[in-house]
Amino acid sequence: MACLNPAQLRKFQEDGFLVLEGFLSADECVAMQQRIGEIVAEMDVPLHCRTEFSTQEEEQLRAQGSTDYFLSSGDKIRFFFEKGVFDKKGNFLVPPEKAINKIGHVSSHQDASFLYTEPLGRVLGMWIALEDATLENGCLWFIPGSHTSGVARRMVRAPAGSVPGTSFLGSEPARDNSLFVPTPVQRGALVLIHGEVVHKSEPNLSDRSRQAYTFHLMEASGTIWSPENWLQPTAELPFPPLYT
Numbered sequence: 748m749a750c751l752n753p754a755q756l757r758k759f760q761e762d763g764f765l766v767l768e769g770f771l772s773a774d775e776c777v778a779m780q781q782r783i784g785e786i787v788a789e790m791d792v793p794l795h796c797r798t799e800f801s802t803q804e805e806e807q808l809r810a811q812g813s814t815d816y817f818l819s820s821g822d823k824i825r826f827f828f829e830k831g832v833f834d835k836k837g838n839f840l841v842p843p844e845k846a847i848n849k850i851g852h853v854s855s856h857q858d859a860s861f862l863y864t865e866p867l868g869r870v871l872g873m874w875i876a877l878e879d880a881t882l883e884n885g886c887l888w889f890i891p892g893s894h895t896s897g898v899a900r901r902m903v904r905a906p907a908g909s910v911p912g913t914s915f916l917g918s919e920p921a922r923d924n925s926l927f928v929p930t931p932v933q934r935g936a937l938v939l940i941h942g943e944v945v946h947k948s949e950p951n952l953s954d955r956s957r958q959a960y961t962f963h964l965m966e967a968s969g970t971i972w973s974p975e976n977w978l979q980p981t982a983e984l985p986f987p988p989l990y991t
């Protein structure tokens with residue numbers, strides 16, 4: 748496998764992110780999209796995780812169901828949807844594959860707010876564009892160099908059985924929108940994302956989907972994975988080691 752050259756490594760260290768175009772071939776992107784299509788076609792989302800109820804008691808039940816669905820998602824394939832995808836009864840308002848296509852928009856954040864380690868700086872995001880990511884369909888935006896000033900807030904688990912199942916320590920500071928730099932990439936590009944760099948993507952309001960495959964790597968040696976993180980390894984699926 749190819750390594751970063753010294754200039755690429757320096758750029759990543761300065762900016763907190765790095766674009767590597769052509770990481771996957773077009774054929775590899777197509778194969779991954781086909782597999783995503785199969786998974787979505789077999790998708791089964793429990794009704795209580797997608798229905799809007801009216802009474803307060805039912806509201807709590809819905810929240811509890813969604814909380815369990817979220818907190819136990821570490822070793823399973825779970826589906827999360829944008830607002831406006833379901834009607835009041837939980838029926839899809841748009842075809843499910845289109846609903847998934849719209850997923851992936853996230854307001855500005857640092858990954859370490861959700862995947863906290865001690866020390867910091869041990870988590871690397873891998874974001875692979877399976878289709879061209881453009882200004883119109885929701886490419887990533889970064890504040891270059893923002894990975895050096897710590898973590899603004901953390902999402903932590905509440906005691907088991909509580910609703911909601913998570914809460915935040917600290918708050919996301921107001922950030923000057925003009926500091927964000929758009930990062931459009933072509934299909935097959937890999938974007939490396941430092942765990943503390945501030946990034947976001949805008950809602951995809953275009954008629955072109957922007958599928959991406961994303962996951963995180965952690966340098967486990969000498970690192971404490973916070974037991975308060977929402978995502979926890981399980982007996983069925985421990986975090987798989989890349990090397991030992």
Ligand code: FE2
Nearest residue numbers: 857858872946
């Ligand atoms: Fe992120």
